[in-house]
Amino acid sequence: MLDRNDIFYFDKLKVIEVLSLKDDIIFVGGTSEYLQGLKNNLNDIDITITDINCLKDIGYIHRFYQNICYNLSGNRGVIKLKNVLIDIFIEDKKPDYIIYNNFKCETIDSMINLRQNTLDFNLINNEKIEFKIKYNLNRLKKWKQLQS
Numbered sequence: 001m002l003d004r005n006d007i008f009y010f011d012k013l014k015v016i017e018v019l020s021l022k023d024d025i026i027f028v029g030g031t032s033e034y035l036q037g038l039k040n041n042l043n044d045i046d047i048t049i050t051d052i053n054c055l056k057d058i059g060y061i062h063r064f065y066q067n068i069c070y071n072l073s074g075n076r077g078v079i080k081l082k083n084v085l086i087d088i089f090i091e092d093k094k095p096d097y098i099i100y101n102n103f104k105c106e107t108i109d110s111m112i113n114l115r116q117n118t119l120d121f122n123l124i125n126n127e128k129i130e131f132k133i134k135y136n137l138n139r140l141k142k143w144k145q146l147q148s
Contacts (some may be wrong), residue, residue, distance in 0.1 A: 007058060012042055012084045014101070019047060019086070024054045025104065027096045028089060032105040038143050044085040048095060048106070052077060053090070061088065112140050 007018060017037070019025050026032075030045035030055040033076040059079040077088035096110040100130055119130070 007081065009082050010084075013046060014086050015045060015081065015086070018058070019045065019111075020103050022054045024049045024051055025148045026094055026106055028095060028106040029087075029111070032111065033140075035103045035105050036100050036108070038108075046089070048089040048091055050091060050094060052090060055079065055086075056090070058086070063090075089095050100105050108140055112137060112144070115140070139143055 007015065010018070011021045013048040013053055016027070018032070020027075026048050027035055027046065028048045030039060030043060034042045039061065052063070054060055055077075059081060061077045061079055063075075065074050065076065075090035077090060078087065079086040090117045095114075096107045098107055099105075115133050119137070
């Protein structure tokens, strides 16, 4: 059994290891990119789940709705630990994923498709967010081309 007091003080990589043991969790966004070697740093831990109950032993889940196009449903949550924020996207359907070094990571194609669809359907009403999505979309496409 995981002790909440211990995980509260874990570093980011140890928290990722603990989360990776849970069946419902898929690492998405920047965390998926980090685990697959596309990024060198990790700000927070991005995950998607279909059932929040799998996180009850990790910490208190602050739930909210946020319609800013980073996930399909807008259902979100966060768990704030001492050394890391776990950014939670609560969805009915899991994104496409691969197993990469024993971690369930959202595929690059899935990340590209989400960003492209967000731009194509004009779901953004904030210039800073639109710029970030375009920047990340181009970065992901370039990385994918280099892998071919």
